[in-house]
Amino acid sequence: MARAWNFCPGPATLPEEVLSRVQSDLLDWQGKGLSVMEMSHRSEEFLGIATKAERDLRQLIGIPENYKILFLQGGAMGENAFIPLNLLGDHTTADYINTGHWSTKSLEEAKKYCDVNVAASSESSGFTHVPAQSEWQLSKDPAYVHICANETISGVEYPFTPDTGKVPLVADMSSNILSRPFDINRFGLVYAGAQKNFGPSGVTLIIVREDLLGKARRECPTVFNYTIQVEHEWAFNTPPTFPIYIAGLVFERLLALGGVTEVEKRNIAKAQKLYAEIDRTGFYTNKIRVEDRSRMNVTFYLPNEKLDDMFAAEAKGKGLINLKGHKVAGGIRASIYNAMSMAGVDALIAFMRDFEKRYG
């Protein structure tokens, strides 16, 4: 059976080479007579897989030794609680920039643990842009400043890295990590669920600067205490071994493709082509400020909701699946993460032209 072009926002399409490799390794990983799923997380084999994944990720992003890498469970939503519980220390306040659905979720959860100062918000404009840093009103002594680097639902992405001086910058990069280079040294902590750009669901990546460890609140669940997890190196509790193995295969593939700089070129080319098609006539519209348009989640609307629904349904019939926008946003959303090829974008554009010809 032919594979569909899957525009799902997550869990998202994975590279076919990776899936084939998983398939061939499934019953017997490298002649060891068992699947990675069946390995002890303390075995030499699994530790080899996990440390290679970490090494490759360090190389891909350029992560220096003073940043620790964790692969935990709980998803990005879990981190909305674990981050304040780990980073607040003696602080009573954390600052949040609200650019949409996922930032709102983060700051609402943080309110359980501290005073939240919403230092800037684009809510009044319908979350269609990233507030300029000159407009941010940071509090006096926040534990950190939290941003969502890419709002997956609306398709708003930071085109810049904020400068928060000595205050640690914390970023939810669930939907754009590894899609473009970034300087980790500008961040205190970066986190991302795997299921968009680097693996199946079930594993959350946390990259945390060493000096932010050791501040966890007493009530922080022990398995989500970053310091304890760092100290125990993969062995405090059972890590999500199979998702880590698949993430490792994705990292290996990204390195083989030439790393994140090369991947970014492809992502720019895909996004530019798709936005150019949206802008070509008035039939499709994107509401996001041009500079802040996401390269990963491209959202657009047809002239009315009925056409939005027909578009998604007809596309599905042609093997272009999961294009319906999130229920809070409506319209259409094409998620074009690293693993979506230009051929997939071309197939979508061909469908858009055909649809416009018939209904435009």
Ligand code: PMP
């Ligand atoms: N943050 C962002 C930017 C997301 O896109 C998502 C999931 N779509 C989440 C957080 C929540 O992730 P999870 O469901 O893995 O907790």
